[in-house]
Amino acid sequence: MRTDGVSSLAYSRSMRAAAGGLQARLAEAQLELATGRHADLGLKVGYRVSLIAGWRGEIAENEARTARLNLASATADVSQSALTEMTGLVQSVMAVLTAARGAGGGRAMARQSAGAALEQLTSLLSTTFAGRYVFGGLNDQEQPLRTYPGSDAKAAVDQAILSGLGVSQHDAAFSAITADAMNDFLQNGLAAEFDETAWVLNWTAATADVPAVRLDDMASAVAASSAHAEVFRKFAEALTMVSELAQDHVGQPAFEAVIDRALSLLGESQLGLGAAQAAIGHGEARISGAIASASARTRILMGAVSAEEAVDPYEVTTRINMLMTQLEASYTVTSRLSGLSLVRFI
Amino acid sequence: MATLSSALNYAVAGLSIASAQSSLAARNIAGASDPYYSRRTAEVITMPGGVPSAAVLVRSADKRLLDMLQAATGAAAGQHTTLTALNELGSVFGDPQSDTSLTAMLAGLQTKVRDAESDPSSMLLATGLVQHASDLAASLNAASAKVQSIRQQADHNIEAATARIAALLDQFKVANDAVVRGSGTPAELADSLDQRDRILKQLSEDIGIRTVTRANNDVAIYTDGGITLFETVPRTISFMPTPVLTAGTAGQQVRIDGVVFASTSGRLAADLKVRDTLAPVVQTQLDEIARGLVSLFAESGDGSLEPAAGLFVNGGSTSVPPDGVVEPGLAARLRINAAATGNPMLVRDGGFAGAGYVENPDGSSVFQLRLARLQAAFDTGRAFSPDAGLDVSVSIKAFTGQAAGSVERSRQRASAQAESAAARQARADEALLRVTGVSIDEEMAAILDLEKSYQASAKVMAAVDAMLAALLEAVR
Numbered sequence: 001m002r003t004d005g006v007s008s009l010a011y012s013r014s015m016r017a018a019a020g021g022l023q024a025r026l027a028e029a030q031l032e033l034a035t036g037r038h039a040d041l042g043l044k045v046g047y048r049v050s051l052i053a054g055w056r057g058e059i060a061e062n063e064a065r066t067a068r069l070n071l072a073s074a075t076a077d078v079s080q081s082a083l084t085e086m087t088g089l090v091q092s093v094m095a096v097l098t099a100a101r102g103a104g105g106g107r108a109m110a111r112q113s114a115g116a117a118l119e120q121l122t123s124l125l126s127t128t129f130a131g132r133y134v135f136g137g138l139n140d141q142e143q144p145l146r147t148y149p150g151s152d153a154k155a156a157v158d159q160a161i162l163s164g165l166g167v168s169q170h171d172a173a174f175s176a177i178t179a180d181a182m183n184d185f186l187q188n189g190l191a192a193e194f195d196e197t198a199w200v201l202n203w204t205a206a207t208a209d210v211p212a213v214r215l216d217d218m219a220s221a222v223a224a225s226s227a228h229a230e231v232f233r234k235f236a237e238a239l240t241m242v243s244e245l246a247q248d249h250v251g252q253p254a255f256e257a258v259i260d261r262a263l264s265l266l267g268e269s270q271l272g273l274g275a276a277q278a279a280i281g282h283g284e285a286r287i288s289g290a291i292a293s294a295s296a297r298t299r300i301l302m303g304a305v306s307a308e309e310a311v312d313p314y315e316v317t318t319r320i321n322m323l324m325t326q327l328e329a330s331y332t333v334t335s336r337l338s339g340l341s342l343v344r345f346i
Numbered sequence: 347m348a349t350l351s352s353a354l355n356y357a358v359a360g361l362s363i364a365s366a367q368s369s370l371a372a373r374n375i376a377g378a379s380d381p382y383y384s385r386r387t388a389e390v391i392t393m394p395g396g397v398p399s400a401a402v403l404v405r406s407a408d409k410r411l412l413d414m415l416q417a418a419t420g421a422a423a424g425q426h427t428t429l430t431a432l433n434e435l436g437s438v439f440g441d442p443q444s445d446t447s448l449t450a451m452l453a454g455l456q457t458k459v460r461d462a463e464s465d466p467s468s469m470l471l472a473t474g475l476v477q478h479a480s481d482l483a484a485s486l487n488a489a490s491a492k493v494q495s496i497r498q499q500a501d502h503n504i505e506a507a508t509a510r511i512a513a514l515l516d517q518f519k520v521a522n523d524a525v526v527r528g529s530g531t532p533a534e535l536a537d538s539l540d541q542r543d544r545i546l547k548q549l550s551e552d553i554g555i556r557t558v559t560r561a562n563n564d565v566a567i568y569t570d571g572g573i574t575l576f577e578t579v580p581r582t583i584s585f586m587p588t589p590v591l592t593a594g595t596a597g598q599q600v601r602i603d604g605v606v607f608a609s610t611s612g613r614l615a616a617d618l619k620v621r622d623t624l625a626p627v628v629q630t631q632l633d634e635i636a637r638g639l640v641s642l643f644a645e646s647g648d649g650s651l652e653p654a655a656g657l658f659v660n661g662g663s664t665s666v667p668p669d670g671v672v673e674p675g676l677a678a679r680l681r682i683n684a685a686a687t688g689n690p691m692l693v694r695d696g697g698f699a700g701a702g703y704v705e706n707p708d709g710s711s712v713f714q715l716r717l718a719r720l721q722a723a724f725d726t727g728r729a730f731s732p733d734a735g736l737d738v739s740v741s742i743k744a745f746t747g748q749a750a751g752s753v754e755r756s757r758q759r760a761s762a763q764a765e766s767a768a769a770r771q772a773r774a775d776e777a778l779l780r781v782t783g784v785s786i787d788e789e790m791a792a793i794l795d796l797e798k799s800y801q802a803s804a805k806v807m808a809a810v811d812a813m814l815a816a817l818l819e820a821v822r
Contacts, residue, residue, distance in 0.1 A: 309443070
């Protein structure tokens with residue numbers, strides 16, 4: 001009967017178990033050093049894995065959002081530059097018309113300038129970026145303003161002139177149109193061809209609404225103009241009336257009436273273009289703000305994720321050194337103890 | 347009267363005692379590395395008449411320590427089984443850093459919807475959205491299959507464990523009968539006792555047991571819930587394995603002696619818990635996530651029509667399961683609507699369920715309203731069943747995160763418990779070995795002593811022989 005003893009089996013078992021445990025912890029520490037994260041995150045943080053998963057999802061979304069917002073910002077820049085060109089166009093046409101009003105050969109000059117400007121307006125409104133028509137509103141796959149020569153719009157305008165003034169603009173009798181008759185026609189007959197219904201029917205495929213740009217979970221911004229807008233209607237009306245009605249044989253009073261009306265419409269267009277540019281600029285400012293706040297939020301979230309997941313490399317290195325020392329010591333002791341047997345001395 | 351012949355008798359007795367003790371020492375050394383061997387010692391007692399008689403064989407044992415070891419072994423084996431299963435269940439959700447974890451894929455789907463919202467006319471983005479949704483459905487299918495395979499494995503383990511227990515009980519009967527009859531040499535008796543203890547130790551890994559020693563060293567075994575496992579004869583333990591376990595089908599129960607088995611320690615109890623509680627909860631969580639997806643993408647036209655399944659469908663059905671009610675196996679049946687690959691723009695416009703469900707009034711290619719609603723719906727609260735063990739009114743993203751978090755928390759707790767149970771088992775094992783184990787050095791030292799005493803007895807015999815010879819010499 002013995003009161004204090006150790007069985008040989010218990011000896012060898014405990015030495016083996018200790019060495020095995022140290023080796024497992026050493027392998028884990030190596031993994032942590034290599035990846036900089038906890039070897040087994042779920043074991044370490046438990047339920048907080050749900051928070052980490054949410055943060056990582058948000059970080060991925062912020063990256064995608066920044067890319068989307070950059071694209072939207074570039075699209076808005078393209079719209080802005082087109083609108084600036086249109087403003088220049090308005091100014092140059094206004095200068096030509098003012099000069100042509102009193103001059104003798106002014107009619108041809110005015111007519112050609114207006115025709116060319118209408119072509120340029122059509123082409124500017126058909127600006128594309130990244131495969132979409134930027135002035136198309138919600139219909140970004142169809143040309144926003146139909147090309148004027150040979151279109152339904154031209155036919156409608158010709159028909160309106162014929163019914164409103166009684167005679168086609170190319171007819172010699174056109175010269176007999178008085179200023180009052182012309183004014184009346186311009187205010188009513190021709191204006192009807194450029195109201196919203198006729199605009200949508202004959203001229204434009206663009207929608208009244210423009211696409212929204214998502215800034216964050218709640219808010220959207222608008223940073224585009226549509227060819228549907230009133231400012232472009234007035235612009236087109238002014239250019240059309242000059243290019244159709246400023247014929248060589250039209251009377252001077254009628255000619256002046258046309259020019260005056262065109263100049264007033266062009267003035268309104270200029271104001272309208274300025275307003276459109278301001279609106280887009282406001283949208284662009286909001287987009288830049290959203291990009292900045294997305295990157296700030298990403299920084300905060302990355303910090304939170306690191307706080308949970310990251311391991312201190314110094315602590316890990318120290319732990320590895322300690323484990324290796326312990327392992328070496330346990331190997332040494334094991335070999336010495338296994339030599340401690342009475343059998344060797346008998 | 348002390349005579350020469352009695353001296354001879356004592357010397358002979360001394361020789362036989364020394365030989366018996368050396369044979370025991372040799373036996374002990376042979377069994378030194380056998381974990382189920384108990385040290386034997388020989389006690390020398392003096393018989394009436396003064397002649398020391400050898401060896402009453404004493405087998406060292408301690409019932410209390412053995413009971414503690416059984417309890418610790420059952421707990422450690424059970425915790426280890428639970429931890430292994432929880433590790434596998436945790437892998438169903440994946441590492442949060444990985445892009446293929448369920449939480450990342452769900453958040454990625456919301457991002458894809460927002461990408462499509464920013465450029466609704468882009469076929470590239472729409473196709474990408476449908477593809478990502480298809481990947482998410484496939485992930486949920488795979489996750490559900492994994493959970494059911496874990497259940498199936500647990501069922502197999504239960505079948506193997508019941509077979510093992512039945513075999514061990516049969517072996518126990520043989521050993522117990524030998525002990526109770528008491529026939530055979532003391533050495534054979536000690537071997538049968540070793541056998542019995544070995545069976546008890548192995549049995550305690552599979553099922554938590556309590557033993558009661560009765561008259562004639564008869565041992566009866568009961569489970570720690572009180573069901574009789576062995577009393578003179580082994581009781582029947584029966585279990586019917588289920589060939590294919592699916593979500594919603596429960597496995598068969600284990601019956602011992604006709605009574606349904608329930609316990610908290612041992613591998614059998616742990617596997618039953620994995621099959622019937624731990625894995626089904628995770629399956630319910632996956633099914634609820636799948637149901638949330640079907641409901642999120644459901645269409646109702648202008649709001650007045652009956653909701654019908656949109657991008658995500660429940661197998662072949664076009665109906666939307668009601669909120670807050672679990673549909674077992676939905677995660678395995680979740681698919682992408684067949685119309686989506688041919689016409690990805692149906693996600694933007696609506697219309698999976700028919701022309702009446704189209705929400706894009708004029709076919710505009712930049713229709714954003716439905717996509718805007720979809721991307722917001724990922725963060726809006728919806729009703730989930732309380733059977734999933736998580737919040738009942740929470741957004742689908744938060745619900746998925748909570749599911750991942752709750753498995754990790756269970757794993758964390760199980761790991762700590764398994765570690766401490768393993769440590770307790772090691773301590774109990776060491777304590778028992780301290781009493782019953784063999785120390786080779788001690789046995790070697792004993793043999794040295796025995797050698798000396800054998801030589802001394804032999805010397806005595808030689809001396810007595812010389813004295814007798816002298817006497818006979820004198821008589822001649």
